[in-house]
Ligand SMILES: Cc1ncc(C[n+]2csc(CCOP(=O)(O)OP(=O)(O)O)c2C)c(N)n1
């Protein structure tokens with residue numbers, strides 16, 4: 001039995017029949033397809049989508065943005081669903097490279113279907129074709145290779161028969177997932193073939209919950225048993241595995257404190273007795289001090305990015321050992337850990353059972369409680385930091401948090417907001433905090449907000465976006481209007497790149513080139529640029545309003561919640577009212593020689609901090625040096641502005 005279809009039609013017919021199942025819950029894997037048509041896909045995939053209205057097609061405004069939207073949709077859906085993305089050849093295709101990198105880095109499934117140059121070649125060079133004098137086996141789509149977990153180019157229709165199942169295997173694998181690129185030459189997209197009927201049968205991909213190796217598990221349990229100051233770092237894997245309840249039970253009984261990465265924030269509610277809040281460069285004092293002293297670190301579903309490890313400087317205990325629970329062997333083996341290559345939920349509940357008689361010392365529990373209480377007061381202080389107008393960013397964050405519902409979602413990606421949100425946002429639901437901080441891509445915010453809302457229409461989605469990110473990618477507001485997608489955008493207008501301005505000052509470049517001001521000689525120190533964000537958002541069809549005071553902001557948020565489509569609330573904030581960092585450092589290299597005094601002064605401080613970076617290679621086979629005495633410290637006031 002065969003079915004005669006074009007390649008474009010076969011791709012769509014196949015995607016429609018792909019389902020996933022985890023814990024007995026079955027659902028279609030693809031919610032539809034985003035796209036922009038050009039000569040490279042209009043007659044192939046475009047024709048196929050046109051004749052298949054049951055597969056939702058959404059026209060977007062920018063190809064990079066649509067990958068952000070798909071990434072956000074997949075993230076909010078715990079990787080159990082995603083969108084496909086179709087583009088023309090050339091610039092439409094390469095616009096997706098940034099999104100592909102983001103998906104692959106953050107291990108989130110997206111299917112990219114860029115058009116490609118003619119397989120027949122006779123008509124080459126076609127419009128937008130990259131020519132090469134040394135080979136005809138190249139196109140701009142080769143740029144996707146390093147940023148894709150699976151990459152293929154379909155030169156003959158029958159190649160789909162072996163390629164499409166690989167596409168699905170990778171997309172639905174918790175360990176291997178990321179961007180999958182299937183480049184579709186524009187002539188091949190329209191070519192017909194007699195495909196075997198089985199290719200279009202319903203297929204359910206079981207999302208596995210793998211159990212770890214028994215010997216690694218035994219070693220891990222033994223390691224935790226002899227720990228005096230264990231610390232659990234919760235990464236995105238806790239959330240994707242839906243392991244929050246198991247995590248709660250494990251740490252309530254054992255008293256092990258939990259620090260959260262950006263991707264793992266929300267693993268515990270902010271006020272859970274074991275929660276130390278944010279970990280790392282943008283972390284809380286409690287998390288960072290206990291990380292410094294921890295003798296055993298249990299990393300669950302974390303990649304250990306430099307923001308988490310403070311550039312490998314935070315783990316100071318001489319004999320510190322790691323046990324890493326991760327579906328990806330790659331991450332499980334980091335820091336010479338005991339690797340438990342396993343699903344987070346399964347591994348945590350098994351650890352819970354094996355360690356039912358284990359608990360940390362009461363003094364350790366008391367310290368955790370004290371850090372938590374101190375931090376709660378600190379957050380209150382930042383929420384209540386009423387200045388201006390212009391307002392401070394922390395009081396804006398505070399008002400959005402306190403006026404939102406526990407299940408609402410905050411979406412963000414780049415600038416100074418991620419650090420403030422990581423520290424200050426009081427997360428009350430595992431899916432209430434949505435930060436794209438693997439790639440921290442400016443421009444993700446609004447496009448990502450659409451993805452989060454499409455995945456969770458029952459929740460309000462608050463997009464917090466800086467003026468810089470907004471100017472990079474605001475056009476998806478038009479898509480939100482088109483599709484009736486309600487997102488509430490809070491635009492923080494601090495007239496420039498506050499985050500990089502602070503970093504520039506800390507590293508000796510005096511904030512050069514970071515402010516949105518008119519040119520005045522060599523510098524951008526003239527008057528503020530007269531950008532009218534309210535008018536800008538309104539011109540795209542969004543409900544938009546300016547809020548100068550806290551009362552105005554409260555009213556504007558209420559109004560926004562009452563809208564049916566997207567809203568933008570523009571708030572001017574004070575660029576210099578920064579939250580600062582706590583017990584943290586981040587390695588951003590400072591000029592070793594320079595002609596500026598600020599850089600000359602910054603360098604020795606930098607060199608001293610860098611000396612704290614460690615190679616974390618202790619396997620436990622050698623005798624670790626003796627631990628320093630525990631120190632019991634209070635919260636110190638915000639330190640250097642280092643993000
Ligand atoms: C696409 C992209 N380009 C550059 C950067 C580097 N970068 C990080 S934050 C930032 C400035 C962000 O400005 P804004 O959105 O206004 O936020 P603010 O720093 O003012 O909070 C820049 C340029 C990035 N993360 N992403």
Ligand SMILES: [Mg+2]
Nearest residue numbers: 466467468496
């Ligand atoms: Mg800004």
